[in-house]
Amino acid sequence: MTATLESLEYIQEGKKDIGKSVTVYALSTCGFCRSALQFLRNSDCKFQYVYVDKIPYETKQKVKEELQEKYEKRVVFPYLVIDDSEILVGFVEEDWKKTLGL
Amino acid sequence: MPTSKNIKDTEKFVSMVAEKQGWKLHPKKSFLRMLYEGLMTNWNRYGYYSCPCRDASGNRDEDKDIICPCDYCAPDQEEYGHCYCGLYLTKEFANTRKIPRYIPERRPEGKY
DSSP: OOHHHHHSOOEEEOSBOOSSOEEEEEOTTOHHHHHHHHHHHHHTBOEEEEEGGGSOHHHHHHHHHHHHHHHOSOOOSSEEEETTTEEEESOOHHHHHHHHTO | OOSOOOHHHHHHHHHHHHHHHTOEEOSOHHHHHHHHHHHHHHHHHHSSOBOTTSOOOSOHHHHGGGBSSOTTHHHHHHHHSBOTTSOEEOHHHHHHTOOOOOOOOOSOTTOO
16 A cells, blocks of 8 residues: 555656656755755756655654555665665665666 | 754754763764754754654654664764764764764664
């Protein structure tokens, strides 16, 4: 079940299509999350993100459960989903560059 | 009892913790500012300085291990030289002039 994930209002940014869908689950309060989003902005690639900490508690719990269930990777932030299948957790710029081909 | 914290309050809190413990802070002002803002936001949301890099439940008992400085700060400093957020650095790490990097989450799984 991914009904909650699908119902979220993701913010869309960037213009350059890199041939991959890029979704970031982030915390608005976290330095590494904000650095990760800035890195994507600087590359101008198309991506979408949502600040999980701004979601009401009940929904937020469902978001985390659905992410964990779907991708089988512990939910820590930033949580990067590429093409709905590949996951990177945490922000290490070299890893994001390499994995996204930026 | 104040009902909200501003950036100055938060900066003061962090500086006091660092001074008391003999720790240094993240060397980049812009990164530090994001952490101050995050801590301030969390205090104003929850009533305590919950870790800005972890999602809090809002229940103080459940979050007590991640109230800044968190229970994982010391072991993370021992292993990596800094805490999970990159906020508090050991003097030794600060002297290397390296920039804190993202480190693995040490908080036991299921605790969120």
